[in-house]
Amino acid sequence: MRSKEEAHDYRYFPEPDLPPLVVTSKFVEDVRASLPELPGPRAKRFAEQYGLSYADASQLSADRSLANYYEAAVEASGGNARATANWIRSELLRELEHAAVTADKSPIPAVELGALVRMIDAGKISGKQGKNVLVEMFTSGKSAAAIVEERGLVQVSDTDQIDGVIDEVIAANLNQLEQYRSGKEALFGFFVGQVMKASKGKANPKIVNERLKDKLK
DSSP, X not given: OOOOOSGGGGTOOOOTTSOOOOOOHHHHHHHHHHSOOOHHHHHHXXXXXXXXXXXXXXXXXXXXXHHHHHHHHHHXXXXXXXXXXXXXXXXXXXXXXXXXXXXXXXXXXXXXXXXXXXXXXTTSSOHHHHHHHHHHHHHHOOOHHHHHHHHTOXXXXXXXXXXXXXXXXXXXXXXXXXXXXXXXXXXXXXXXXXXXXXXXXXXXXHHHHHHHHHHXX
């Protein structure tokens, strides 16, 4: 129970068959230079370079394969780092978890996820449609473009075509139009729904809202 102060108090003695290990500064620097970018520094870079919150950046950089996937997808998306991060975190990770696979084994290549983000940004499909397309991409291995073409999901953004649908909806709902113009503005949602229904969900919601505001006046 007595206290011990020096090494000899513990009765340590050198191992005669092990030579001294000398670690030089150059050796340390060489090892450091050979290391991949570690999660902490990578999370910091993601936050600064891509404008992500530190929580999002930390999640995307915690696993090396996911971090590599994210950066490849950002490049393929045309640089939309935030949208790409959101699609990976909210949609892709759920599918990966259910399938018990890592990002580097994902049925959706990073370039194809980027292509999906690019299609949504271009207004070719809506975000809601994009969620369904991603699930089908994951299960079938098909590209976003192939699925959109096969299912006829291309979003209608032509204002003349949308105006035609709006005119038909208004003509079929004159009572609601009168109520709306009398101050019942909650009916705006009704008209949006009718237009989307008439277009079979293909009309660009943003353009529908903009054109309806003008038409209903």
